[in-house]
Amino acid sequence: MKSSCYIPSGCSISAMMSESGKRIDGRAITKSIALMHDRSNGLGGGFAAYGIYPRYAEQYAFHMMFNSFEAKGVFENYLKDHFYIVHDEEIPTRPGAVYEEDTSGINIEYGMNPITESPVLWRYFVDVPGNRTQFVSESEYVFEKVMEINSKIEGAFVASSGKNMGIFKGLGYPEDIAAFYNLDEYKAYIWTAHGRFPTNTPGWWGGAHPFGLLDWSIVHNGEISSYGINKRYLEPFGYRMELKTDTEVVAYMFDLLVRRHNIPIKTAISALSAPFWKNIDKMPERERKIITAIRQVYGSALLNGPYSIVLGHSRGIVGFNDRIKLRPMTCARKDNMLYMSSEESAIREIEPNPDTVWSPKAGTPVIGELYEEVE
Amino acid sequence: MASIPPEFKVSIDSARCRKCGICVNNCSFGALEFGDDRVIPDDSKCVACYRCVSKCPDNAITITNYQWANRGNANWTPETTSNIQKQAEFGGILLSGMGNPRPHKIIWDHLLIDACQVTNPSIDPLREPMELRTYLGKKPDNLEFVENKEGEIELATELQPQVKLDVPVVFAAMSYGAVSLNAHKALAMAAKKSGTLMNTGEGGLHEDLYQYSDNIMVQVASGRFGVHNEYLNTCSMIEIKIGQGAKPGIGGHLPGEKVGEEISKTRMIPSGTDVLSPAPHHDIYSIEDLSQLIYALKEATNYEKPVGVKISAVHNVAAIASGVVRAGADVLTIDGYRGGSGASPMVIRDNVGIPIELALATVDQRLRDEGIRNRASILCAGSIRSSADIAKAVALGADAVVIGTAALIAMGCSVCQRCYTGNCAWGIATQKPELVKRLDPETAAQKLTNLLSGWSFELKEILGSLGVNSIESLRGNRERLRGYELDEKTLELLGIKSAGVGQ
Amino acid sequence: MVKRIDCKNLYYRHLNKIIQDEAESGETEFILDNLNGQRYLGTGINKAVNITVNGTPGSDCAVFMNGPTLTINGNAQDMIANTMNMGKITVHGNVGDVVGYGMRGGKLFIKGDVGYRAGIHMKEYKSQIPVIISGGTARDFLGEYMAGGIFILLGIGSDSEIITGDYLGTGMHGGVIYIRGDVENDTLGKEVKKLDIDEEDRRILRQYLTEYSQDFGFDVDEIMSKSFIKLLPLSSRPYENLYVY
Ligand code: SF4
Ligand code: SF4
16 A cells, blocks of 8 residues: 555645744644645645643654554554553544635635545554663664564554654645644644645555654655655665655654764754855855765765755754755744744734744754743 | 768769759758859758758759768767767757657557457448547536426536647647747648647747637746737637656757847847746746646636646656646646757757657556546647557547647658758748748648648548547547557556457 | 725635626725735736735735736735736735746836845846836845846845845846845856946936835935946857857
8 A cells, every 4th residue: 555656746834833832732733734725635634743742741652554453453563562552542533524614725615625534543652661772772762663663564654653742644635634633632832734735646644744753753845856866875774765755755864864873953954955065165164164074975865856844853843945945935933933834824824913024045944942841 | 170071962963953053042051052163062061951952953962871981880870979079179068959869669660550350340431420529628527417497407517618629639839939930820720720729839929820819729838938918818728838858857948049020029028139948937846836827827817728738758757747637737748758849958859758658658547547537638749750640649548649840841841950050941940031931831731731631531540440430439448559569568558468469 | 996805714716706807897996905825816807906905915926917006015925926917016025936937017016025036037028128126135046037127126224235145147138137235246147247337227226216115115315325236147148159069
């Protein structure tokens, strides 16, 4: 069922973050992405939410999609062998749900698109057994297991695997996906959302965005023309590209550069969306040396092609564009809130009077950071 | 440059030549001159356009390939060598006209069409009805009906705009600028006579052609030349040009010397400036932007005209086509890698893209797999040479085909591949008044009409022999095709069986 | 009569249809309240109507626009005035990327900044000369492939001396860009040259800036008191020698 063909796609994205750690329910982000309904085509929508599981904040939360209960059984045996399961439950959903709020983004005459069918959706809150992390770090251990599950267990797919966060996604328009998952009942200090316009039928829910690994999540608008080499670069590091979407490589790229190679996020972005040599040559000595080295060493990590991306992680969000700004992104701030979206109107739909509105420069990341603890 | 030997050799048979000078006047490339009371050829300038040969009253001229002594080197061929020498001399990009001339396998020629024998009857096309009519445009998945007060059934579904073709062949996008106004006129007149469409290309529409609006497809390309309200509404459909088979991913460029007063008026730019159409539309960097432009055009034309999208056949064409259709295109044109061009960098033309046969087959299949084949008509372009090619394209899934080079040949083109020079001896790819007037629009239109009528007869013969009397029954009917001398994978992609395999 | 429309939750197609129909039956003044994100505003109306927008129009605002006057009280998104033919737009805010793409006539006056690729592919024909004025700053690729028309960038209130991005006028082969202040030479595209302005330029600038200043309440003399430079294409044939045969 995992699609065997490469799927280019266009999209809409929206993200919001409370830098003071205030948790907000999912209605606002849904409203924002619903306004951009026409940027997606009903073949994928999804949300990443941080701070939604305060009760299990210390456990890795696995959001799982299964083809069948049989696959679920196989997976659970695997999980028991490798983790302590602290708690597990079905992810509550509302089949037949559809977004019902009025918005200028949707032409009602086209009919509603309720989400009726879904894979088996389950979540597990797990601890890593202490004796398993003598030689590898905890995160490395979880990473390896996620790769193994996705590639080896037929019919099982890890949608997200971070702490105190989760990804809710599927086939449908994003606002309907939100209704299906009852996102109004979750509270998060970071929400990112994605409406997808893939160029074919992915046929399965795992192909929707956001894409996540550990506490990374990625929403992405555009296409990464360098996908082929990015993928081949990542493979020897143990990453398995199961989704055949370019978005997946972005998440893995951050995981590799930031978590495993310990590169600061900002510097990692100068590998992914690297400055042109013309500009590097003009930089002050120290910076020039760093960026030159980055481009020499991480040339295969350069993401080329049109894109705007919002990366989510437990401490913040990072929005950035390709090197010549071929995809749109607008940002806004209001008090402690930071917004990023493909269109300004999608921000104004939920925050009509922002303090500032701007669109970031190509290759220059916009960074939102938690400066207080999550409430 | 002396190191580059000429490509052709012109010989004048002095015993036959009456020294009338017609050939000298006719050579638009300056290869013939009078001197010493005889015609002196300059071989290095000849492009083998055959204008002189066809005009000589005494059959005194012979053009042959300049014979290189065979050094037996299959790697460093005369062509490769002289290309390097040209670039070493001038720097820059090698340019050429027309489509990919390389001797690659042509899949059409390895497809064989079925015929009826005994078990089902063939039909006599000369005496029985035989339909070629085709409608381009988005079709709904199903129709809905309601009953009116009188208890009669009425159509409740409102169909999207459809364009009627009497023959499943439309003329390819060739801009006024790349070709002459007379050529544009001939195409428009022939389209009207034959009940099909000519495509303006991206250079706008000259006012003289507004009267043919029902037979015109206007193109919107990245340069947006001559695109205004009147243009968008003087047509039966609109095409957004994304790519061209001869140069996928590459923009167009009309050199300033071709931009005279009339072209300047039609394109709405000053005379003498280079006309640049970069590869991307700068309002389309992603698939949802294409959708936005499609609907912008529909909004500007009150949803009255189908909006098509032309893409070139590249590796990922099936997925791209699917996205284009989902983005709202009513007609999808796919242009294969042998497609023609007025000017194309040789390196792109000869090395980028995939054969149209494979692209067409995989696109049609992909759209069917996704249940969206009805949403758009498919036009197949990129070197359609005969009615047989048309029949095969239709059987692979095309709604209709597009002809560019074949149409030019009908008008007199000798495929000399020098369209970019602006010296076309036949008045087609040129803007020089003295050359343009060599092409009489009426005569050229008649030739085009004759070609389409000949092909229509042949198509009907093919349909008849297949035992069907409407082109719909051939469309997508791959069961009636077999492959010969094609490998397994190619057969699989084409979705056809090998010759010799029965039902 | 003024037709006032509350655009809240109104899909763009319905909204545009209402405006088109009303314009058809003679209405000339429109006020649109609570507009947010609706596309193609002002398209498909071939009449000189006035439309005032309170809100943020969606992308492709005024695409192919042919006649109307739009006053936008707010920011505008990407691709405003795409292939616009006639009419006028004043934006009391900033605009996004790719503004005035292939614009061939009319005026686009922006109080604030423009994004990437502003004025790309603008073109002119005889007396039909499109004009874009931005009161703020511009990002990279300003005037890319520009083939005609006038682009004026003012940088009013910018704290930086440099108000343009990189790759200025790359591929430019017609038209003129006026910049208040100066530009860094190494940000110029290969196809443009930088010149001082002359009397004729001052006349043109004053003509358009007078209208612009009235629209936004600036003082034209103050704007004109700072020096300007202009960018012109080196050639109308930038790629003449790119090809060999
Ligand atoms: S270029 Fe054409 S007309 Fe001139 S000599 Fe050669 S074949 Fe004859
Ligand atoms: S159109 Fe003219 S220049 Fe071009 S190939 Fe044909 S004959 Fe030669």
